[in-house]
Amino acid sequence: MKKKDMSKQTKIQDAVAAIILTSGPAAVSTTKVAKQVGIAQSNVYLYFKNKQELIDSVYQREIAQIMGTTNLQLLTDQTIPIPKRIQYYIQQVYDYSLAHPDSLTLLQQIKSLKGQDLELLPGVNDPNNVVVQLLTSAIQAGVIKNLPVSLHMSLVFSIIHTHTSNLNAGRYLASAYSFADIYQLIWDGMKK
Amino acid sequence: MKKKDMSKQTKIQDAVAAIILTSGPAAVSTTKVAKQVGIAQSNVYLYFKNKQELIDSVYQREIAQIMGTTNLQLLTDQTIPIPKRIQYYIQQVYDYSLAHPDSLTLLQQIKSLKGQDLELLPGVNDPNNVVVQLLTSAIQAGVIKNLPVSLHMSLVFSIIHTHTSNLNAGRYLASAYSFADIYQLIWDGMKK
Amino acid sequence: MKKKDMSKQTKIQDAVAAIILTSGPAAVSTTKVAKQVGIAQSNVYLYFKNKQELIDSVYQREIAQIMGTTNLQLLTDQTIPIPKRIQYYIQQVYDYSLAHPDSLTLLQQIKSLKGQDLELLPGVNDPNNVVVQLLTSAIQAGVIKNLPVSLHMSLVFSIIHTHTSNLNAGRYLASAYSFADIYQLIWDGMKK
Amino acid sequence: MKKKDMSKQTKIQDAVAAIILTSGPAAVSTTKVAKQVGIAQSNVYLYFKNKQELIDSVYQREIAQIMGTTNLQLLTDQTIPIPKRIQYYIQQVYDYSLAHPDSLTLLQQIKSLKGQDLELLPGVNDPNNVVVQLLTSAIQAGVIKNLPVSLHMSLVFSIIHTHTSNLNAGRYLASAYSFADIYQLIWDGMKK
DNA sequence: TATGAATGAGTGTTCATTCAT
DNA sequence: AATGAATGAACACTCATTCAT
Numbered sequence: 001m002k003k004k005d006m007s008k009q010t011k012i013q014d015a016v017a018a019i020i021l022t023s024g025p026a027a028v029s030t031t032k033v034a035k036q037v038g039i040a041q042s043n044v045y046l047y048f049k050n051k052q053e054l055i056d057s058v059y060q061r062e063i064a065q066i067m068g069t070t071n072l073q074l075l076t077d078q079t080i081p082i083p084k085r086i087q088y089y090i091q092q093v094y095d096y097s098l099a100h101p102d103s104l105t106l107l108q109q110i111k112s113l114k115g116q117d118l119e120l121l122p123g124v125n126d127p128n129n130v131v132v133q134l135l136t137s138a139i140q141a142g143v144i145k146n147l148p149v150s151l152h153m154s155l156v157f158s159i160i161h162t163h164t165s166n167l168n169a170g171r172y173l174a175s176a177y178s179f180a181d182i183y184q185l186i187w188d189g190m191k192k
Numbered sequence: 193m194k195k196k197d198m199s200k201q202t203k204i205q206d207a208v209a210a211i212i213l214t215s216g217p218a219a220v221s222t223t224k225v226a227k228q229v230g231i232a233q234s235n236v237y238l239y240f241k242n243k244q245e246l247i248d249s250v251y252q253r254e255i256a257q258i259m260g261t262t263n264l265q266l267l268t269d270q271t272i273p274i275p276k277r278i279q280y281y282i283q284q285v286y287d288y289s290l291a292h293p294d295s296l297t298l299l300q301q302i303k304s305l306k307g308q309d310l311e312l313l314p315g316v317n318d319p320n321n322v323v324v325q326l327l328t329s330a331i332q333a334g335v336i337k338n339l340p341v342s343l344h345m346s347l348v349f350s351i352i353h354t355h356t357s358n359l360n361a362g363r364y365l366a367s368a369y370s371f372a373d374i375y376q377l378i379w380d381g382m383k384k
Numbered sequence: 385m386k387k388k389d390m391s392k393q394t395k396i397q398d399a400v401a402a403i404i405l406t407s408g409p410a411a412v413s414t415t416k417v418a419k420q421v422g423i424a425q426s427n428v429y430l431y432f433k434n435k436q437e438l439i440d441s442v443y444q445r446e447i448a449q450i451m452g453t454t455n456l457q458l459l460t461d462q463t464i465p466i467p468k469r470i471q472y473y474i475q476q477v478y479d480y481s482l483a484h485p486d487s488l489t490l491l492q493q494i495k496s497l498k499g500q501d502l503e504l505l506p507g508v509n510d511p512n513n514v515v516v517q518l519l520t521s522a523i524q525a526g527v528i529k530n531l532p533v534s535l536h537m538s539l540v541f542s543i544i545h546t547h548t549s550n551l552n553a554g555r556y557l558a559s560a561y562s563f564a565d566i567y568q569l570i571w572d573g574m575k576k
Numbered sequence: 577m578k579k580k581d582m583s584k585q586t587k588i589q590d591a592v593a594a595i596i597l598t599s600g601p602a603a604v605s606t607t608k609v610a611k612q613v614g615i616a617q618s619n620v621y622l623y624f625k626n627k628q629e630l631i632d633s634v635y636q637r638e639i640a641q642i643m644g645t646t647n648l649q650l651l652t653d654q655t656i657p658i659p660k661r662i663q664y665y666i667q668q669v670y671d672y673s674l675a676h677p678d679s680l681t682l683l684q685q686i687k688s689l690k691g692q693d694l695e696l697l698p699g700v701n702d703p704n705n706v707v708v709q710l711l712t713s714a715i716q717a718g719v720i721k722n723l724p725v726s727l728h729m730s731l732v733f734s735i736i737h738t739h740t741s742n743l744n745a746g747r748y749l750a751s752a753y754s755f756a757d758i759y760q761l762i763w764d765g766m767k768k
Numbered sequence: 769t770a771t772g773a774a775t776g777a778g779t780g781t782t783c784a785t786t787c788a789t
Numbered sequence: 790a791a792t793g794a795a796t797g798a799a800c801a802c803t804c805a806t807t808c809a810t
Contacts, residue, residue, distance in 0.1 A: 008790090024305055026218035029783060040792045042786080051784065112304040114216050145377055148364060151354055155381070158350030162343055177339060185337055189347070189381025200773090222801060232775045234803080243801065392794090408690050410602035414780060424796045426782080435780060496688040497600055529761055531753060535738055539765065542734030546727055556724060569721055573731065573765025584769090605804060616771045618807080627805065 009047045011037045016058045021102050025113040028055065059110045062103055069096050075130050082138045083191070089131060090156055090186055094179055097164045104161040144190045155189050201239045203229045208250045213294050217305040220247065251302045254295055261288050267322050274330045275383070281323060282348055282378055286371055289356045296353040336382045347381050393431045395421045400442045405486050409497040412439065443494045446487055453480050459514050466522045467575070473515060474540055474570055478563055481548045488545040528574040539573050585623045587613045592634045597678050601689040604631065635686045638679055645672050651706050658714045659767070665707060666732055666762055670755055673740045680737040720766045731765050 006014075015036040019028050030051060034041040048054035074080070074088045097104055135152050138144040144152060163182055167174050198206075207228040211220050222243060226233040240246035266272070266280045289296055327344050330336040336344060355374055359366050390398075399420040403412050414435060418425040432438035458464070458472045481488055519536050522528040528536060547566055551558050582590075591612040595604050606627060610617040624630035650656065650664045673680055711728050714720040720728060739758055743750050 026305060030785085031783070041784090042793075043791060045785070046790065109304060112216060112301055113218055145373070147369060147373060147377060148355075148358055150358060150363070151351055151374075151377065154350050154354035155347070155377070158346050159343060159381075162346035163340075166340060166342060171342070172340060181337070181339060182343075185339060185343065185347070185381045188383070189351075189377045191380070221799080223799075233801090234776075235774065237802070238773065408688065410689055413778080415778080425780090426797075427795065429781070430794065493688055496685055497602060529757070531757060531761060532739075532742055532748060534742060534747070535735055535758075535761065538734050538738035539731070539761070542730050543727055543765075546730035547724075550724055550726060555726070561723060565721070565723060566727075569723060569727065569731070569765045572767070573735075573761045575764070606806085607804070617805090618772075619770060621806070622769070 008037070008039065008043075012039075012044060012047055012054065013058050013061055016054060017062075017102070017106055020058075020106055020109050025055075025109045030054075055110060055113070059107065062107055065100070066096055066103065069099075072130050075134050082134070082141055082143050083187075085134055086138060086144070086190070087183065087187070089134065090160075090183055091179065093156055094160050094182065097160050098167075098174070101164050101168045104157065104164065108161070142192055145192050152190050156186055159186055200229070200231070200235075204236060204239055204246065205250050205253055208246060209254075209294070209298055212250075212298060212301050217247075217301045222246075247302060247305070251299065254299055257292070258288055258295065261291075264322050267326050274326070274333055274335050275379075277326055278330060278336070278382070279375065279379070281326065282352075282375055283371065285348055286352050286374060289352045290359075290366070293356050293360045296349065297357065300353070334384055337384050344382050348378055351378055392421070392423070392427075396428060396431055396438065397442045397445055400438060401446075401486070401490055404442075404490055404493050409439075409493045414438075439494060439497070443491065446491055449484070450480055450487065453483075456514050459518050466518070466525055466527050467571075469518055470522060470528070470574070471567065471571070473518065474544075474567055475563065477540055478544050478566060481544045482551075482558070485548050485552045488541065489549065492545070522574075526576055529576050536574050540570055543570055584613070584615065584619075588615075588620060588623055588630065589634045589637055592630060593638075593678070593682055596634075596682060596685050601631075601685045606630075631686060631689070635683065638683055641676070642672055642679065645675075648706050651710050658710070658717055658719050659763075661710055662714060662720070662766070663759065663763070665710065666736075666759055667755065669732055670736050670758060673736050674743075674750070677740050677744045680733065680740065684737070718768055721768050728766050732762055735762055 012033060015033045016028055018036065019032055028051075030041050030044045033054075034044055044054065048057060070092050071088070074092075075085050077085070080088075131153065132149050135144065135149045139146055139149070159182060163177070166172060204225060207225045208220055210228065211224055220243070222236045223233050225246075226236055236246065240249060262284050263280070266284075267277050269277070272280075323345065324341050327336065327341045331338055331341070351374060355369070358364060396417060399417045400412055402420065403416055412435075414428045415425050417438075418428055428438065432441060454476050455472070458476075459469050461469070464472075515537065516533050519528065519533045523530055523533070543566060547561070550556060588609060591609045592604055594612065595608055604627075606617050606620045609630075610620055620630065624633060646668050647664070650668075651661050653661070656664075707729065708725050711720065711725045715722055715725070735758060739753070742748060
């Protein structure tokens with residue numbers, strides 16, 4: 001039913017994501033995507049201008065999903081102390097990553113396609129970015145270490161991503177480590 | 193001069209590394225590699241059985257270089273307290289990464305070629321691996337947190353890699369942060 | 385005109401057959417085939433999964449044509465005496481071979497591509513094969529010599545094929561020898 | 577020991593023959609040949625001007641071997657009656673083919689490389705050819721059917737070749753059929 | 769005699785993209 | 790909205806051949 005309701009556009013994006021996750025980003029081709037969706041190859045171009053836009057859209061969709069799941073108000077609420085807000089942030093990334101175990105991997109894979117290691121998430125350099133603002137304030141307030149924001153964010157993402165990948169690969173059970181355990185490592189690293 | 197002395201094999205590997213770093217691992221093709229080296233495309237196959245072996249060799253070369261620069265004795269020397277040995281380890285990764293700013297990126301890119309994010313360094317699952325042993329002992333001794341070794345390693349690599357990439361991209365000066373700063377974040381995260 | 389009506393698929397197969405007959409099976413390449421048909425090389429893959437399937441299809445087409453021209457009922461009609469049925473069989477091969485002078489050559493050439501000389505026609509080892517059944521019955525009835533069926537079939541095909549090739553090469557006129565002449569040699573060899 | 581005494585030239589020819597018999601004539605390449613012999617690829621060109629000459633030499637060598645094993649005097653001895661001489665001829669082909677089970681196959685494969693089905697053996701059109709002379713005389717003497725000599729020769733070769741191939745493929749035991757059985761079929765076909 | 773390095777042409781195959789229907 | 794046919798460019802890889810050593 002859900003499948004039935006899904007637009008072709010979505011189906012195509014799903015196929016791209018699936019191919020990336022199973023065979024790597026270099027394996028994505030309109031041929032394979034179309035075959036997987038069950039449409040003609042040329043059909044892909046009805047929904048996406050070209051391959052790059054298709055892949056970009058998959059990236060954007062993933063970002064949008066993260067943003068949609070994220071409670072930005074919690075992070076900007078000045079009435080909540082900064083450490084608490086950072087904890088919320090970490091928890092949100094953690095929860096999202098567990099709920100969508102392939103999401104971070106997918107983003108990282110797409111990034112690697114083009115070369116050069118870019119920031120793990122968009123907006124790391126965007127001063128308007130909510131998280132960047134939160135962490136910047138935290139540095140100024142002397143709450144977390146005076147290090148580049150990107151280092152703090154990298155800490156959050158790499159630890160959670162590695163943890164999720166481990167779970168995904170069955171290297172240990174989800175019950176083996178709680179959020180508190182993971183959070184402790186991250187926060188100990190960040191905090192001043 | 194140096195170029196003159198270099199064997200074709202090395203030149204080819206260099207070209208592969210360069211292409212990966214500038215255009216991503218998917219952009220590597222025997223055609224481009226040969227063109228960059230200034231030889232006929234078929235010539236690549238005189239030195240490498242196939243493309244995969246070529247790329248693998250670039251990976252192995254990078255690993256070998258890291259290993260060559262690493263002082264393993266320091267890490268296994270039982271007379272040195274564990275925290276000190278871990279510090280040596282972090283310092284070695286840090287120094288290497290600064291001296292070879294593309295090395296970690298290169299390794300990460302090659303890994304991502306095939307899909308699925310594997311461990312950043314080989315031997316993470318290899319119990320004989322010196323670093324794995326060191327960290328395992330550290331956990332048993334209650335020196336660092338009781339979390340998967342891969343999480344601790346991921347912490348080390350992602351922080352140092354992000355830092356190096358930032359420097360490489362000119363986001364801030366190398367003098368802006370000392371090793372001590374970086375180390376502090378990592379060690380605070382790890383230590384119990 | 386006929387060319388206009390022919391599907392691309394057929395044209396491609398025709399080109400393959402032509403190349404095999406003029407330059408041998410090893411000379412078949414998608415490049416040459418496409419050039420001969422007047423299409424892009426990649427176009428071949430719209431109609432055939434790969435080169436092997438293309439060549440196989442040419443083989444199958446030839447077999448199908450033979451089967452289509454063959455009156456199998458005559459060969460299985462138990463009311464007709466076995467020698468007469470064998471004569472019909474020989475006559476059918478003869479007529480077909482004269483009408484399609486390249487057909488047997490084509491089949492033989494394709495067979496030789498892969499190495500080892502296989503049976504000249506498919507189904508020589510297939511006990512369900514009508515001809516095999518006919519000849520087997522003939523042996524049991526003591527009508528033809530008690531020798532492997534493949535020898536009898538080889539006799540039929542090699543004599544007729546050589547004769548047709550001779551005609552094709554203009555070594556003598558078709559009028560020089562009648563079917564009766566050819567048949568006599570074959571039948572004398574087979575019969576007990 | 578024998579191998580040690582063999583000249584490189586011979587070893588190369590052997591490799592070509594082996595490749596043809598196992599993988600078909602199209603699979604012959606200087607690369608594979610050299611690898612099989614254990615020499616450098618370029619080395620092949622020390623002994624043969626080019627690939628064609630190499631393959632031709634393998635062909636010639638096979639022919640020469642047949643000729644060497646054949647007792648030509650028996651076939652031209654006018655004191656022996658023609659039917660007896662033809663029987664000797666058939667027996668010689670038979671014996672040779674059993675002793676060198678791949679020889680006829682090899683010759684046929686090489687022929688097929690170039691396209692067009694040529695005569696099965698060289699000299700079929702050469703009036704000086706001993707066998708052609710024998711069969712021509714036989715026709716004139718009214719001993720065998722008045723059909724093209726090539727048909728008679730094709731009869732001999734195809735039957736014996738098919739029989740040998742069957743043995744080679746283990747389709748039946750050599751003891752299952754005697755020379756007399758095979759000879760009977762051939763001679764019944766030829767004789768007037 | 770023997771080799772390894774070199775190369776240009778060729779192989780089969782896949783690709784992203786376009787276009788008429 | 791959807792398709793199939795078409796294509797040129799790229800791909801990895803193999804080849805026959807040459808040449809300096």
